[in-house]
Amino acid sequence: MITTYRLSVGGILKDDTAKYAGNAVWIDLLNPTKDEEYAVEAALKVDVPSREEMAEIEISSRLYQEAGATFMTATVIAGAETDKPQATAITFVLVRGTLVTVRHANPQPFRMFAQVCERRPNACASGDAAFLGILEAIIDRLADILERAGAGVDAISHDVFKDNGTRRPRGRGYQTLLAKVGRIADLTSMGRESLVTIGRLLTFYGPTAKAMANADSGGPGPSLKTMTADIQSLSDHASFLSNKLTFLLEAILGMISIEQNEVMKIFSVVAVVFMPPTLVASIWGMNFEFMPELSWPLGYPVALLTIALAAGLPILYFHKRGWL
Numbered sequence: 001m002i003t004t005y006r007l008s009v010g011g012i013l014k015d016d017t018a019k020y021a022g023n024a025v026w027i028d029l030l031n032p033t034k035d036e037e038y039a040v041e042a043a044l045k046v047d048v049p050s051r052e053e054m055a056e057i058e059i060s061s062r063l064y065q066e067a068g069a070t071f072m073t074a075t076v077i078a079g080a081e082t083d084k085p086q087a088t089a090i091t092f093v094l095v096r097g098t099l100v101t102v103r104h105a106n107p108q109p110f111r112m113f114a115q116v117c118e119r120r121p122n123a124c125a126s127g128d129a130a131f132l133g134i135l136e137a138i139i140d141r142l143a144d145i146l147e148r149a150g151a152g153v154d155a156i157s158h159d160v161f162k163d164n165g166t167r168r169p170r171g172r173g174y175q176t177l178l179a180k181v182g183r184i185a186d187l188t189s190m191g192r193e194s195l196v197t198i199g200r201l202l203t204f205y206g207p208t209a210k211a212m213a214n215a216d217s218g219g220p221g222p223s224l225k226t227m228t229a230d231i232q233s234l235s236d237h238a239s240f241l242s243n244k245l246t247f248l249l250e251a252i253l254g255m256i257s258i259e260q261n262e263v264m265k266i267f268s269v270v271a272v273v274f275m276p277p278t279l280v281a282s283i284w285g286m287n288f289e290f291m292p293e294l295s296w297p298l299g300y301p302v303a304l305l306t307i308a309l310a311a312g313l314p315i316l317y318f319h320k321r322g323w324l
Contacts, residue, residue: 001016001029001030001031001032001036002016002017002018002027002028002029002030002032002036002039002040003015003016003027003028003030003114004016004017004018004019004024004026004027004028005024005025005026005027005028005114005117005124005130006023006024006025007025007121007124007125011118011121012025012117012118012121012124014118018036018039018040018043022043022044024098025097025098025099025124025125025126025127025130026098026099026100026101026117026124026127026130027040027044027098027099027100027101028101028103028110028114029048029100029101029102029103030103030104030106031103031104032048032102040100044069044095044096044098044100045067045095046066046067046069046093046095046100047066047067048093048100048102049071049073049091049102051104054073054089054090054091054102054104055089059200061073062074062197062200063200063201063204068095068096069093069094069095069096070093070094070095070205070208071091071092071093072091072092072093072094072201072204072205073089073090073091073092073197073201074089074090074092074138074194074197074198074201075087075088075089075090075190075193075194075197076088076089076090076103076105076107076109076138076194077107077141077142077145077187077190077191077194078105078106078107078108079105080108080141080145080187081108083183085186085187085190086105086190087190087193087194088103088104088105088107089104090102090103090105090107091103092131092134092201094127094128094131094208095127097126097127097128098127099127099128099130099131101134107138107141108141109134109137109138109140109141110134110137112137112141113130113133113134113137116133116137117130117133128208131205132223132224132227135198135201135202135227136223136227138194138198139198139227139230139231139234142191142194142195142234143230143234145187145191146188146191146234146237146238146241149184149187149188149191149241150237150241152180152184153184153241153244153245153248156177156180156181156184156248157244157248159177160177160248160251160252160255161251174252174255174256174259177252178249178252181245181248181249181252184241184245185242185245185249188238188241188242188245189242191234191238192235192238192239192242195231195234195235195238196235198231199228199231199232199235202224202227202228202231205224206224269318272314272318273311273314273315273318274311276310276311276313276314277307277308277310277311279310280303280306280307280310281303281307284299284303
């Protein structure tokens, strides 16, 4: 699908065809067809990267200039609010004042920025303005995602270490916590990857922004510095969350190990406690003809008392040693 945005006297004109690709400010290609790619390439004289080319991770394949156009690819999180978030590659192409975005997912920042352009046409006054506006929306969204991840980490930490008289998780409760830790860790990892790629993208775009700032005092220089600072702070926060998730994972696994040891301890104590009375009962349960206790009137109560003592004395001993 292709969507073009172009300036007019009345504001931003939006079109769903490639008819106005030649004088558009922003051309958004979402899961483009071959015909849509050919139309944009013919209008702007650039090669639109394929999905396979966008997936390459080499810096030289993600950040480069060709035929007067600047190609920049970043990783963006899509579907963060769902159970299956994904990190998707999105390519930005700046060519002669026009921004072309090539994507195969529909992250929330793009939908939000499209609405902003319709309300405030100045946000889409040029290709560079649209580019920086989209990046700012992506960074804001990453901040929201990391804030939500941080809240999830705090909730897990409370469940793991709570000491308010309630029972800690056991069995399947720990499985649920491990699943939550895994989901948040995946989301945080995607966020870190996205921040790293956007940081590299801004560094690559820096010389262009500097030239624009020198030519125009209202250029993107200040906003670029702000976004760079935001990325650095968010990266630090993502690293903090990753470290805390690692700590929580180790804590949960440690508690599972303690719980398993407690279970094994119970079985061991039961086995040791019942071993002496079992031995006593086995001795008097032998079917020999000449056993003096068999004809003794007090033999049965004495045997029961001996069995009780054989079970009770080990329990008292374990309790005194602090093993119970």
